[in-house]
Amino acid sequence: MTPSAPALVGCDESALVSFNQARLHRDVIRPLEQMTEAARRAGFSLQVASGYRSFERQRAIWEAKASGQRPVLDEWGQPLDVERLSELELTHAILRWSALPGASRHHWGTDMDVYDASALAKGDTLELTRAECEAGGSMYRFHQWLTGFLASEANPGFYRPYDMDRGGVAPEPWHLSFAPIANGYARAFTVDLLRRHLREHSLALQATVVTHLPVLFERYVRVPLGPKGETSNET
């Protein structure tokens, strides 16, 4: 079934169900429980830090960054002086770390940020940084396990859409997508659909975003489809 336009841009919550603190697409729950159980058997407490996020929620993040209320970071994680950037430079800088409202994979309920709750020491807060996932970081062992699980026969269809740096979104090893559902959303999601939505909703940097949308879409929105659900009529 092709997802509706509102469902693609984070404005339709009818397919969502609650899962602990998060909300997710209802067809993701069973496979997620399978993965959580596999993690438990390996000694990890797999939890979802963030699942579905609405357009309004993503817009609030975007507005806070565009206005300088929230820091916009450079390549090395240092805050940028947003006053000195052109609108287009600022747009690129935000998109490296935050999704464009209407174009977040978290809008679909098929994608989630995961972590190992048992690896967090009391009082520690989850950061979701690459340092946390690399050798010496608190999530390193969990991500070693997750990499193996994703490549195994036991994986019901999860993959990491931001596994490597493709020059767009910075790598996010903690971000998982359930390909059998998400691939359908990704195929239905087009520049035209996004442009229509953005024109109808006020947004900081709107004119710049709409003008450059095809380029921004290719660089920051499009990622490879997941390994399951790919068909021979792929273009």
Ligand SMILES: [Zn+2]
């Ligand atoms: Zn994410």
